[in-house]
Amino acid sequence: MNAPRSAVIVGGNRTPFVKAGGAYAQASNLDLLTAALDGLAARFGLAGQQLDEVAGGAVLKHSADFNLTREAVLGSALAPTTPAVDLQQACGTGLETVLYLHNKISMGQAEVGIGAGVDSASDAPITVTDGLRRALLTANRAKTVPARLAAFSAIRPAQLIPVAPQVVEPRTGLSMGEHQAATTARWGITREAQDELALASHQHLAAAWSSGFFDDLVTAYLGISRDGLLRADTSMEKLAALKPVFGGPDGTMTAGNSTALTDGAAAVLLAEQGWAATHGLPALARIVDAQVAAVDHTSGDDLLLAPAHAVARLLARQRMSLGDFEFYELHEAFASTVLATLAAWESDTYCRDQLGLPGALGSIDRSKLNVNGSSLAAGHPFAATGGRIVASLAKQLHARGSGARGLVSICAAGGQGVVAILEAV
Amino acid sequence: MTTILEQLFYSAPGQVVAGKLGLPEPEVLRRGRVGPAGPVATATLAGSSLGTDTVAILGVDTIAALVDDGDELPAYPQRLGALVVDARGLQQLSELEQLRAVLRPAVKGLQPSGRIIILADDQVRGIEAHAVRQALDGINRTVGKELRHGATTNLVYVSADAEPNDLTSTLSFLLQGRSAFVDGQSWTVRSSAAAPPISERPLADKIVVVTGAARGIGAQIATVAARDGARVVCVDVPAGGESLAALTNQLGGTALQLDITAADAGERIAAHVASRYGEQARIHGMVHNAGITRDKLLVNTDAARWASVIEVNLAAQLRMNDALLDGRPGGLADDGRLVSIASTSGIAGNRGQANYAASKAGVVGLVRALAPELAGRGITVNAVAPGFIETEMTAKIPFVQREVFRRTNSLGQGGNPIDVAETIGYFLDPASAGVSGQVIRVCGQNLVGA
Structure with a gap:
């Protein structure tokens, strides 16, 4: 029988996150992911080392990037004999890659690996319309000139317009913001509460940067050494002046309390605890447990409240309560997503009818929420957010002391959510 | 940003003019862990064997330094790689003549990126000996200004109890291309209990x-x-x-x-x-x-x-x-x-x-x-x-x-x-x-x- 194995989070690295179309406009997913891996390799002395596996992914991905993570490994300082896999679960991708490596290490299938994620809204794949694509494929298959001309003749002018990717739910045709606007209204989340959460996110992130918190979490890229979306000087007044972008003219969701399209990459180094110790690597935290859940937004469920369900199941399995954490990292897709999730946990009705609990799950101490800022201030390169959160939380927990626990909650498109419990080693 | 003046200066005709103006293209210096190509001459002026013993530890083949004894100036048969002069024990101003006598043929015969290395006492007693000690510095600085083609000279003051082991890293550094841009300098090396033998990879695992x-x-x-x-x-x-x-x-x-x-x-x-x-x-x-x-x-x-x-x-x-x-x-x-x-x-x-x-x-x-x-x-x-x-x-x-x-x-x-x-x-x-x-x-x- 093998000795019990414990996978630990060694540390992380990410690029600074910047607004789409900004400083990384010419950088591809491959460039960004490679940069994140290289920064991680430098921090932990991994140059030339063969790791057991790198798991990575992107949400907006070119079809040519079918082996994105493997290609990034080949372009990085890691040994070219390091295998890699691409995973994808919308905005849950980053956390899922970490869980994938964690589980492999726990099972004895790996000793050391990296979970990573990247997204470049600047480098989003532009495709052709379905009609044009079918016509071109038909023409390609045609064996005679007349047959080929016939295939081309099927093309209509409107089909020549390129198609950019949209953040739209395929089954409802609604954008994520529109879905969230319905949730915001349903839960009665006020504009003021949303702006307060956004302000706190900026203030917390600014303080974390000033204190050097990110010195060992971020590596500069393309001359950028801080998160570009951060507005350290924002205020309730400035946020209140913004016009609503979702939910119609009376909506409460603005560019200030919704995440912007962002470019960036993040990576997390995981290792078996004993392996880490013998290889001179620190152990910050371990993953106690994790849970994924989905809601049926096609039938009217709140699109982004799946994490509320996942957390309920996770706490039940761990026999823990919502108050048992030192830190809460609730991904700020929108300020109202976080606030609606908290409201759902505080609602007897929702917890009873939707989560199958006897009553409300409870409240959290808001002073423990997103203490070093979250996606509203840092930005949200979809698949990179999980890595950002896990590495930062692991560092916070380690500083708090052995046994300190933190909760990670990330909502994802398709009505899904991934959550995890971290505990300081 | 390269200016037009700079481009002109580094153009072929520009370099001809620069050469005439006394701004010739500089010598390409010998660099790295590379010793001199030519032979290393050693000279002992007042009985100290520290210099020759240290050079022997380095495994460098040596020849005896030529001495300008007043007749025709002797010439080295091939370009000299380096001269190591052990001037420890010099006490009197009159003895400085011995240094002049070994320097003169060497300075004349030194190859490009060649080396003059002078060893001297760090601590001396008596007014005249102090004058001699300081005179060596003046000689070293002047020779540095007279040497051509990337050759250098340096002066090492050595404590009385120093052993060859204490000096190997210094002489190795000075002889090799590693000291390419160190010229006309002087510093002190003392005895130490802990000096290990020199190595090509002295910092291994450190x-x-x-x-x-x-x-x-x-x-x-x-x-x-x-x-x-x-x-x-x-x-x-x-x-x-x-x-x-x-x-x-x-x-x-x-x-x-x-x-x-x-x-x-x-x-x-x-x-x-x-x-x-x-x-x-x-x-x-x-x-x-x-x-x-x-x-x-x-x-x-x-x-x-x-x-x-x-x-x-x-x-x-x-x-x-x-x-x-x-x-x-x-x-x-x-x-x-x-x-x-x-x-x-x-x-x-x-x-x-x-x-x-x-x-x-x-x-x-x-x-x-x-x-x-x-x-x-x-x-x-x-x-x-x-x-x-x-x-x-x-x-x-x-x-x-x-x-x-x-x-x-x-x-x-x-x-x-x-x-x-x-x-x-x-x-x-x-x-x-x-x-x-x-x-x-x-x-x-x-x-x-x-």
Whole structure:
């Protein structure tokens, strides 16, 4: 029988996150992911080392990037004999890659690996319309000139317009913001509460940067050494002046309390605890447990409240309560997503009818929420957010002391959510 | 940015004109762990065998030095690689003639990038002996100015009880291309209990920390330390993280992003070392390379400009040393090495650099004060003082001014970052245990600060 194995989070690295179309406009997913891996390799002395596996992914991905993570490994300082896999679960991708490596290490299938994620809204794949694509494929298959001309003749002018990717739910045709606007209204989340959460996110992130918190979490890229979306000087007044972008003219969701399209990459180094110790690597935290859940937004469920369900199941399995954490990292897709999730946990009705609990799950101490800022201030390169959160939380927990626990909650498109419990080693 | 004047100067006709004007294309210096191609001559003036014994340990074949005894000037049959003169024991002014007599044929016969190395007593007794000791310095500096084609001369004062082992790293450094841009200098080597034999990879498995490692001279220091076998910890501010990471990965070290002016910078360096290399790990070499300039004439220098330079260039390393020397895990090892960067601006002063000169002269004071304090722990403390070095920083100096700076030294050219790095590598060498409290100028014998 093998000795019990414990996978630990060694540390992380990410690029600074910047607004789409900004400083990384010419950088591809491959460039960004490679940069994140290289920064991680430098921090932990991994140059030339063969790791057991790198798991990575992107949400907006070119079809040519079918082996994105493997290609990034080949372009990085890691040994070219390091295998890699691409995973994808919308905005849950980053956390899922970490869980994938964690589980492999726990099972004895790996000793050391990296979970990573990247997204470049600047480098989003532009495709052709379905009609044009079918016509071109038909023409390609045609064996005679007349047959080929016939295939081309099927093309209509409107089909020549390129198609950019949209953040739209395929089954409802609604954008994520529109879905969230319905949730915001349903839960009665006020504009003021949303702006307060956004302000706190900026203030917390600014303080974390000033204190050097990110010195060992971020590596500069393309001359950028801080998160570009951060507005350290924002205020309730400035946020209140913004016009609503979702939910119609009376909506409460603005560019200030919704995440912007962002470019960036993040990576997390995981290792078996004993392996880490013998290889001179620190152990910050371990993953106690994790849970994924989905809601049926096609039938009217709140699109982004799946994490509320996942957390309920996770706490039940761990026999823990919502108050048992030192830190809460609730991904700020929108300020109202976080606030609606908290409201759902505080609602007897929702917890009873939707989560199958006897009553409300409870409240959290808001002073423990997103203490070093979250996606509203840092930005949200979809698949990179999980890595950002896990590495930062692991560092916070380690500083708090052995046994300190933190909760990670990330909502994802398709009505899904991934959550995890971290505990300081 | 290359100006038209600069392009013209470096064009073929421009170089012909430059040559006529006494600005010939400079000699390509011998660099690296490469000894002289020609033979090494040795001479003993007053019975000391330290020089010949040390050269013998280095495994260098030697010939007897020719002596100008008054008749026809003797000539070496082939170009001479180096002359090692052991002048220890010289007491009287009349004995200086012996030095002249061996120098004259050697200076004439020296090959490009050849070497003159003079050994002398560090401690002497009597007025005349002191005059002789100082006279040697004047001779050394003058020969440096007369040598051509990249040849250099240096003077090493040696303590009375020094053994050949104490001197091997110094003679090896001076003979090899590593000392290419060190010319006309003198420093002292003392006996030490701990000098191990020299090695091609003297820093094998030792941890060397370099601040300001992302670019320029710092990157070269880390590169040379890694070449010499060290596990390098490359430190720089987070803003330099991208190039820091690239260099670190190239050298197989670890990167630490850190503002050295942070109050806990030393603690964080030690914590990083203990975390990556184990609780028992200690730093062998700490190289305080990070530095900034905020140049203005003193009449235009405000408190902020003043403070930032003193803080980064001097105060920060004092604080870091305190933390690294208190015995904590990941701190500096006994028998370790502290190396700082002074500057010819600190030694000579430089218009518009009062703050910088203060910090760099302060480094000299720090080195001299700390060296005896740490001698008991086998820790050496030294500094290099670079002159004109070809870096991104000096490339921004206007062309004519840069060309003047670059050429106003005995080698007629600017140094390369690696020249500074090699001198630091000499300090870091475990075999340099007897070299402490020294400030070596890497300046090609610049006219400034002589």
